[in-house]
Amino acid sequence: MKKIFMSRGASKIVNVCVGVKPNETVLIVTEYSKMSIAEAIAAEVYRIGGEPIITVIKPREIDSQEPPLCISEAMKSCDAFISVVGKSITHTHAVKDAIKNGARGVVLTQFSEEMLMKGGIEADFRAIAPLCKEMAKRIANSKEVELTTDNGSSLRFSSLNRRGNALYCMVEKGEFSTVPTIEANVSPVEGTASGVIVADGSIPYLGIGVLEEPVTFKVEEGMITSIKGERQADILKKDLEERKDPNVYNIAEMGVGLNPCCKFVGFMLEDEGVYGSVHIGIGTSITLGGNVKAACHYDLIMKDATIVADGELLMEKGKVQFNI
Template sequence: MATLDEAARIAMRDVLGLRPGEEVLIVTNFEPDVFSIARALVDNTKALGGRPTLLVQETKEPHMPTERIINEAVKAEPHVLILLPALSSGNDPFGLHTGYVGRDGRLYRGIMDKLIEGDRRIRSFWSNRVSVDTFRRCVAIDYGPIRADAARLKRVLDRGRMVRVTSPAGTDVEFSIKGRKAFLEDGDFSLPGTGGNLPAGEVYVSPAVASAGGTMVFDGTISLENNDVFPSTPVRVELKDGYVSTITGGLGAAGLRKTIESGESEAAERGMQEERRNARHIGEFGIGLNPNAMLIGNMIEDEKALGTAHFAIGNNFDNDASALIHQDCLMLSPSIWVDGRPIMKDGVLVRF
């Protein structure tokens, strides 16, 4: 296995494509794992000729605001922004209540999203709750095969209209992707306007609004309000008119219901009716591609595991179904068809 220093060098050199003289802003907490990774990234930024700045804030939960000075530093538009929170980086109060308009004319709920997606001025990666073990194992990899598979899947999804997903646990769901474009987290964040998780290894798409129907059964990791869990009993989610209607299946189901209801309540308290409704919307469908990723009970790694797929309940990535939550939920060994064409069978990619 690679050392932490080697993984940090690969992240800065091969993933971000750091150039001499570029400014790199790293935001983290003092928790041992993320702070150790941040220090390794600082050292390797300097070794590659970059100019790092390290900011440390107290650990935030998703409902807590990011420190004002952090948002002001992001507004300075460093070439590279890296977020390494032990739990969450917090939220952007101005973005939530007012929003930022990007150069593309769209409204964004956070300054980082505006600068990456809307203005295409900076590049970034974010690694919530990542451990040193995950970073060493899943970042120091050969990105060639992942990028090839991701590009191939994106071409199919970009041309596609309807997706069907089944799984041995009982999933059988269909949704439209007509007019949507898939997103890549293939470990190439070297150009302004690009960014994603590290570890990387995922292709994902936002289902068309209110188009999903059927049954989703999650027999892998699910993300709850403040933690990720592997449910002892699979969680069964029924959809009606594109939204979650019922959730059954033991403690995991109870936790997911509570998380969704919390997202609804927070949106209602803020008078955000669209966000309240979309706390039950299907915001994402993703396919894992990282061969080194395993199911460890941490979604930053688990959703990248080869042979898995996941749906997210809540906010989507096309900015037409905004929500205050985004809860990834994993299914094992899925089979996937796009317009009747198989792209995965029982968790194995179909070569095409």
């Protein structure tokens, strides 16, 4: 019975998000625990005349770990790829190289069967796309971007000569997007971020999820220098220390959530899309326009953010302030 209710979301991913055409080869990268989702998507690819290929990989040990080389090569040679995994392979050379080679792809990290039936997947991606593109344009190439929240966040950075990325769940050749989060993001210039981040929404990794209490991060010269909080903060702090990689503290991204159907549930691609939220990505930035490859990429999510770019108020307490 559940497969029936999953079919609508699978159809949306195949036909709206990826835009699969007859005779196209679609590589579905998955794990055994996500097989029901991969099969629902493959069935829709087959129904419309495409050629679905399901490849099952061993779950990655950590987020941002590269998939096996043979999978990376397959991603480069297919028309489209769909990643349905628990541990993210989004911020990897495999994705970057596949996109550079002309493939188009979507990533469904931490996706559940329920997410294929309700929540962010129900949003009108086409209708929201213009807003997402405009936000990406306005946060890009700015001398100074300022992020604040009533909960104590106050972060400044430069995005000069950095592109804005509009991820609105629909892709063309040489593009990738997350689903169902709708977000505009930019990668700060390395070394320019400074201030304080107070995450009060979610850190959807390592089993942390929706935050019980705020986690505070001090940032100097583009790097996190301290992490303060309670139990959930300690989980993240310990994990980052164990990486033995200074780049995991890099301020890699500022992303603006724009999906009105997303809610904080503890899963990455739902939480990051919550309308009016902002997440600061740390670690790897190579898929976003930055230059850093780290041992991981995690997102620190804040509610009801205010954003000013080169003096222009773009969002105030979680509400977009410009018209399309």
